[in-house]
Amino acid sequence: MSLSRDQMLDEMGLSPRWKLRQQPSVARGEKPTHATAATGVPSSTDAPNAGNMAAVIEAPGLSVVTGAESPELIAEFGWDQLRQSVVACRACALCAERKQAVLGVGDEKASWLFVGEGPGAEEDARGEPFVGPAGKLLDAMLAAIDLRRGEDVYIANAVKCRPPGNRTPEAAEMAVCAPYLKRQIALIQPRLIVLLGRAAVQAVLGEEGSLASLRGKTFTYRDGALAIPVVVTYHPAYLLRTLPDKAKSWEDLCRARALMRELAASESATA
Ligand code: URA
Numbered sequence: 001m002s003l004s005r006d007q008m009l010d011e012m013g014l015s016p017r018w019k020l021r022q023q024p025s026v027a028r029g030e031k032p033t034h035a036t037a038a039t040g041v042p043s044s045t046d047a048p049n050a051g052n053m054a055a056v057i058e059a060p061g062l063s064v065v066t067g068a069e070s071p072e073l074i075a076e077f078g079w080d081q082l083r084q085s086v087v088a089c090r091a092c093a094l095c096a097e098r099k100q101a102v103l104g105v106g107d108e109k110a111s112w113l114f115v116g117e118g119p120g121a122e123e124d125a126r127g128e129p130f131v132g133p134a135g136k137l138l139d140a141m142l143a144a145i146d147l148r149r150g151e152d153v154y155i156a157n158a159v160k161c162r163p164p165g166n167r168t169p170e171a172a173e174m175a176v177c178a179p180y181l182k183r184q185i186a187l188i189q190p191r192l193i194v195l196l197g198r199a200a201v202q203a204v205l206g207e208e209g210s211l212a213s214l215r216g217k218t219f220t221y222r223d224g225a226l227a228i229p230v231v232v233t234y235h236p237a238y239l240l241r242t243l244p245d246k247a248k249s250w251e252d253l254c255r256a257r258a259l260m261r262e263l264a265a266s267e268s269a270t271a
Contacts, residue, residue: 067091071179075186079108082183086160092176094161094169099124101161104184106154111260112147113190114138115181116157116235117199118169124162129155134237138196141236144250145257154188156181158203174203182223191263193221193228194256197235205230215252218259229263231256 065081067088074085086101095101102119105128122132130138130149139149147153159169159177169177181203185193195201198211205219211234219230233252234245 071182074179074183077183079187082180082187086180089160089180092161092173094118094159094163094173097164098161100127102127102129102157103160103180104154104156105129106150107152108154108188110152110154110188111191111264112153113185113188113193114142114153114155114196115193115200115204116155116196117163118157118159118173119162120166120237121162129157130236133240134235137236137240141249141253145253154184154190156184158200168199169203171202174199178203185221185228186223186226189226190228191267192256192260193230194253195230195232197238200235201232215248216255229259231259 065084086103120132158174163169214232221228221230234249
């Protein structure tokens with residue numbers, strides 16, 4: 001006896017049900033599904049389907065997540081749904097060569113959020129950001145300001161899948177992945193964001209300048225009511241190749257730590 005899709009979902013205990021807004025774009029060879037999140041310009045295919053949205057709002061604990069969700073839907077996700085969606089995501093070509101998607105690692109209520117570019121070979125193999133040589137340097141940078149991975153620190157990337165050959169992610173790939181990072185930031189609500197390298201700056205702030213022109217300033221990440229200070233520094237992989245700039249990165253981290261202390265002090269003064 002063949003069962004209908006709804007009957008199968010019932011058998012698996014996966015109800016209430018909602019239907020795919022559309023099939024994964026890569027499978028159909030079309031443009032990515034999440035692209036409008038970064039541009040803010042919805043296309044007709046990205047317009048939210050009122051029926052689906054209503055179903056999700058009625059059932060926030062829903063377990064059927066396919067990786068083809070709209071930015072509007074991703075903006076509603078909790079951590080479990082976000083994880084499932086990233087794992088299943090086929091919204092851009094990076095999915096074709098990944099071993100696994102890498103969402104992020106650390107304290108989901110951290111005060112500190114560090115954002116890099118995208119997973120490299122070791123991260124792709126292990127499913128954790130910054131575990132290769134650049135990650136070892138990042139851990140040393142964290143230790144230099146008395147931080148440790150996972151302890152009040154969350155580490156994420158602009159894209160969740162490894163760009164082939166560890167190349168820098170393209171703007172379009174970062175735009176497609178942006179709803180995931182945006183949701184991570186909204187869930188964590190860190191006190192401070194540290195952006196590691198130009199790609200992260202482009203993904204989070206939309207700024208295109210040279211890193212030399214961006215560091216030394218404090219930016220603000222805004223999303224609805226959220227306004228989070230942002231400090232920019234060099235990417236650890238760049239620092240491994242350009243040792244003299246390590247001192248500049250050290251300055252940036254000291255500035256970030258001083259800023260964090262001010263933020264914590266002003267929060268406790270107003271509490
Ligand atoms: N470089 C990054 O930007 N992120 C990683 O996770 C690893 C290397």
